[in-house]
Amino acid sequence: MPRELPYIVAINEAIHLEMARDEDVLYFGQNMATTENEDFVKAFGKDRVRVTPISETAEIGLAVGAALAGKRPVVELYMAEFMLVAMDQVTNEGNRFRAMSGGQVTVPLVLKAGYGFAAGWAGQHTGVLTNLFMGVPGLKVAVPSTAADAKGLMATAIRDDNPVVYLHHYLLTLEHGDVPEGEHLVPFGEAAIRRSGGDVTIVATGWMVDRSLAAADTLAGEGIKAEIIDPRTVAPLDTKTILESVERTGRLVLVDQAPRHAAAATVIAGEVAEHGFSSLKAPIVQVTGRDATVPYSEPLEAYVIPDEERIAGAVRRVLGTSPVAA
Amino acid sequence: MNEVQGRDVLDTMWRIRHFEERVGRLKRADEVHGLIHSSLGQEGVAAGVCRQLRDDDAVYSGHRAHGHAIAKGAPMDRVMAELMGRDDGLCHGLGGSMHLVDVEHGLMGATGVVGGNVPIALGSALAAQLRGDDAVAVVFFGDGAVQAGHFNETINLATLWGSPLILVCENNGFAEFTLRSAHTVVERVSDVVAPYGLTRETIDGNDVLAVWDAFGRFLEAARRGAGPLLLECLTHRLSGHYEGDPAKYREAIAQDEWQQVDPILRLQRHGIGAGWFGSDEAAAIEAGAVAQVEAAVAFARESPWPDEALIAEMVYAGAVDA
Ligand SMILES: Cc1ncc(C[n+]2csc(CCOP(=O)(O)OP(=O)(O)O)c2C)c(N)n1
Numbered sequence: 238m239p240r241e242l243p244y245i246v247a248i249n250e251a252i253h254l255e256m257a258r259d260e261d262v263l264y265f266g267q268n269m270a271t272t273e274n275e276d277f278v279k280a281f282g283k284d285r286v287r288v289t290p291i292s293e294t295a296e297i298g299l300a301v302g303a304a305l306a307g308k309r310p311v312v313e314l315y316m317a318e319f320m321l322v323a324m325d326q327v328t329n330e331g332n333r334f335r336a337m338s339g340g341q342v343t344v345p346l347v348l349k350a351g352y353g354f355a356a357g358w359a360g361q362h363t364g365v366l367t368n369l370f371m372g373v374p375g376l377k378v379a380v381p382s383t384a385a386d387a388k389g390l391m392a393t394a395i396r397d398d399n400p401v402v403y404l405h406h407y408l409l410t411l412e413h414g415d416v417p418e419g420e421h422l423v424p425f426g427e428a429a430i431r432r433s434g435g436d437v438t439i440v441a442t443g444w445m446v447d448r449s450l451a452a453a454d455t456l457a458g459e460g461i462k463a464e465i466i467d468p469r470t471v472a473p474l475d476t477k478t479i480l481e482s483v484e485r486t487g488r489l490v491l492v493d494q495a496p497r498h499a500a501a502a503t504v505i506a507g508e509v510a511e512h513g514f515s516s517l518k519a520p521i522v523q524v525t526g527r528d529a530t531v532p533y534s535e536p537l538e539a540y541v542i543p544d545e546e547r548i549a550g551a552v553r554r555v556l557g558t559s560p561v562a563a
Numbered sequence: 564m565n566e567v568q569g570r571d572v573l574d575t576m577w578r579i580r581h582f583e584e585r586v587g588r589l590k591r592a593d594e595v596h597g598l599i600h601s602s603l604g605q606e607g608v609a610a611g612v613c614r615q616l617r618d619d620d621a622v623y624s625g626h627r628a629h630g631h632a633i634a635k636g637a638p639m640d641r642v643m644a645e646l647m648g649r650d651d652g653l654c655h656g657l658g659g660s661m662h663l664v665d666v667e668h669g670l671m672g673a674t675g676v677v678g679g680n681v682p683i684a685l686g687s688a689l690a691a692q693l694r695g696d697d698a699v700a701v702v703f704f705g706d707g708a709v710q711a712g713h714f715n716e717t718i719n720l721a722t723l724w725g726s727p728l729i730l731v732c733e734n735n736g737f738a739e740f741t742l743r744s745a746h747t748v749v750e751r752v753s754d755v756v757a758p759y760g761l762t763r764e765t766i767d768g769n770d771v772l773a774v775w776d777a778f779g780r781f782l783e784a785a786r787r788g789a790g791p792l793l794l795e796c797l798t799h800r801l802s803g804h805y806e807g808d809p810a811k812y813r814e815a816i817a818q819d820e821w822q823q824v825d826p827i828l829r830l831q832r833h834g835i836g837a838g839w840f841g842s843d844e845a846a847a848i849e850a851g852a853v854a855q856v857e858a859a860v861a862f863a864r865e866s867p868w869p870d871e872a873l874i875a876e877m878v879y880a881g882a883v884d885a
Contacts, residue, residue: 271740271812290710290746291677291738322676322711357597357648359659361675529874533659534648535596536868 239385239415247384247416248349248405249276251391252311254420256281262395263303265289265296266313293323297348301331301400304346309395317352317366317404331400332375343398344375347391352404353444353494355542359533365495365526367442368504370402371472377401377425378472382446384414386469389423397425406443426473430482434462437552438482440505441492442468445543449492452548463552471501476508480516483509487518488555492548497525519555524548564775566839572614572771573834573845576606576827577852579630582639583802585856586629586646590806594864595646598675599660602630604769604801607826608733609634611774612701612794615782621671621687621700623680626661627733628673631703636668639855640862649866656869657877677738678708681730682717688728688791697786699727706795707738709752718791722759725790729781732793733768735800740812752795761791768796769826772833799824 242250256262257280264277265287277286289296293314300310314320320327327348334344354363371378377399381387387405394401431446432453441449446467453463464482468475483489489509491502502523509521527541553559564572583603589595602609605627613622613634624631632642637653645652646660653665661675671687674680684702691698708714709732721728732752736743749755753763762784766773774796781792801821803810822828831845840848 267738268740270742270745288741288745291707292710292712294712318676322679322713357659359597359675360657360662361679362598362661527874529878530657532657532869532874533597533645533654533662534652534656534869537648537656537871537874538596540871541874 238418240418241413242384242416243411243413244381244384244387244405245410247388247414248391250416251388251421252395253277253280255392255395256285259309260285261307261309263287263308263310264313265300265310267291267315269313293319294326297323297326298330300346301326301334301344304331304344304400305334305342309345311347311349311395314348314350316362317350318361318364320348320350320366320402327370327402328373328376332373335399336375344400345398347394347401347403349403349405351407351410354407355538356408357533357535357538360530363531365493367404367471368495368499368501371474371501371504375399376472377470379403379425379470380442381405381469382409382443382467384412384416385421386423386429388416389421390425390469392420393422393425396422404443408444409447423469425470426475428466428468428475428478430478431465431467432463434464435486436462437488437490437555438464438466438479438486439490439492439548439552440466440468440479440502442471442501443494445492445494448543448545449548452545452552455545455549456552459558461552461556461558474504474508476505476512479505479509480513483513484516487516489517489521490548490551490555491521491523491525492543493523493525494542495526496528497523498528500525519557522551522555524551564772568614568775569830569834569837569839570848572610572775573827573830574848574852575610575614575634576771576830577849578639578855579606579609579633580827581852581856582633582642582859583629585860587802587806589646589860596648597659599646599806600627600804601802601806602627605733605735605798606630607771607774608703608731608768608796608798611771612731612778615775615779616669616701617698618667618669619696619698620669621684621698622669623671623684623687623700623702624663624673625677625680625704625708626673626675627705628661628663632663632665632670632673635665635670637663637665637670640859641665643859644863644866647863647866648868649863650869651862651866655873657873678704678711678714680704681708682713685717685721685726685728688721688726689724691727692724699729699782699785701729701731703731703733705738706732706734706736706743706752707746709755710746718756718759718761721791722761725788727785727788728791729778729785730791730793731778732795733798734795735798737800737804737813739804740808753793756793761793762789763793763795765795765797768798769824769829771826771830
């Protein structure tokens with residue numbers, strides 16, 4: 238039975254259920270002693286729910302070690318940028334063990350972090366690092382955009398035998414959605430079609446799905462039917478669903494909050510250009526963040542992140558209904 | 564500390580206090596954007612350290628940077644404009660609260676990454692060493708930063724090279740919402756660095772006279788080439804971790820207890836006792852601080868939003884072929 242839950246509660250529900258199901262699941266992070274985590278400590282004890290110091294390298298490194306030893310740690314990193322402090326552990330150690338051991342070991346762990354703020358958190362707390370991680374061999378990257386997916390992708394991430402970077406978007410945290418009760422698993426590498434339409438394919442992740450849906454509403458008023466695809470995981474990436482959609486619509490707009498030259502959009506554009514070129518009736522258009530550090534100042538912050546207007550403008554452009562550049 | 568310095572430090576602390584309180588109100592009214600960490604209560608450390616420094620000494624700060632910026636001489640109106648995201652802000656509104664920079668006054672950087680500026684400050688100290696002058700680098704950080712690997716890496720190199728780096732730890736007992744004891748078994752930060760043999764001291768950071776005195780000695784030693792030194796200031800964060808944090812994880816300090824340890828009231832009592840100023844004059848200093856903060860708010864409100872063209876200009880230094 239689905240009930241309405243906020244995205245953040247859905248994530249916690251998945252972790253809670255998985256911890257109850259499998260005693261190898263551990264949960265640790267820098268603020269585990271706070272009241273918000275009381276439920277976890279009460280249910281699973283301080284051995285499995287652990288406080289860590291501000292030592293990201295040690296925190297992620299020991300998660301890798303615990304995973305090698307058969308545990309399934311979930312590391313609460315709060316912000317995606319803090320993984321950068323421990324880049325070696327994330328992109329050069331944990332992710333490579335399986336391959337380098339010739340498949341002898343597995344590293345089942347989840348690096349959970351928020352990303353993509355657009356509320357004046359400025360330069361170092363606002364990044365969309367999706368593409369940075371999706372390009373790292375051995376890492377899986379989940380980017381839920383709905384509360385149900387937030388739950389289902391987390392459960393799948395915990396059960397996956399690989400290191401998973403699970404990125405939840407801050408601006409979705411309090412958004413409600415129908416969430417199935419009990420066990421709910423969303424498979425990795427299977428895109429969801431959020432809205433069907435035959436005129437243009439829009440691919441977006443996270444909060445950009447919301448903005449694309451809003452743009453699609455506006456466009457519907459102009460008689461334009463947009464199909465919106467949410468890949469849900471960018472590694473593995475479901476190019477098949479995207480290509481099939483492009484085959485139907487002939488047009489592709491990619492929406493991504495990351496800077497243009499570090500966006501998942503760029504990767505998808507490459508795949509479609511290579512494998513779906515013959516279906517395209519117009520050039521692919523990417524609506525991305527600008528290649529800049531996200532500024533603090535409110536109007537400039539809004540300027541560097543894609544909004545409905547830029548998305549709708551891009552769609553009009555690929556449909557040839559507007560001469561204005563996106 | 565003499566009479567002139569005493570007035571200056573009192574004035575600085577009042578300006579920080581009223582600035583932080585005003586920022587809290589502006590944040591609640593949505594006039595200030597983003598994530599704000601107040602240094603309310605910790606004014607004694609900022610003022611006792613920064614008011615002894617020169618403009619050519621480099622200061623680095625972390626996420627709780629407003630007090631350090633003001634004490635180092637950054638104009639309050641431009642700090643306020645930065646917090647409001649305006650073009651006249653120190654960084655044209657691009658950096659905001661956690662990324663304040665005022666090169667003119669030697670505030671070289673603030674960072675939102677805990678401990679991120681500790682190795683960077685060592686770089687400034689090394690540059691001073693290479694120039695052969697007597698400038699120093701000072702880095703402020705919380706006790707939370709000490710558990711980060713790069714903190715330890717920095718201490719190792721700084722002691723190896725004997726660099727003029729003064730590490731000022733503002734130990735307020737918390738890292739975000741978590742008590743120090745949940746993070747480490749070492750009670751004093753000064754003990755963490757003991758094996759490196761650097762000069763270190765733990766003092767009452769709410770006693771600005773003690774901060775002034777200890778930091779003054781450290782500064783002189785660093786200018787003479789005594790190498791890195793670490794000053795641990797035990798202090799109290801009156802605010803929550805960030806503006807809006809209900810701080811349910813700890814008990815609020817009782818008003819009368821705080822009055823006893825408040826660095827500002829303590830200096831005021833001392834100054835009056837020593838005949839540096841009368842209570843009227845102390846009140847006038849506070850009133851002056853309030854007026855300056857209000858002027859800063861007015862200035863910031865008048866300042867225009869930065870131009871979108873700035874974004875492209877700021878990505879790379881120098882001309883770039885498109
Ligand atoms: C590398 C990194 N990890 C985690 C955080 C999140 N964070 C922000 S402030 C803070 C606590 C810092 O504690 P402390 O250094 O004692 O400074 P205080 O806030 O007490 O002044 C943490 C963990 C961060 N900003 N950077």
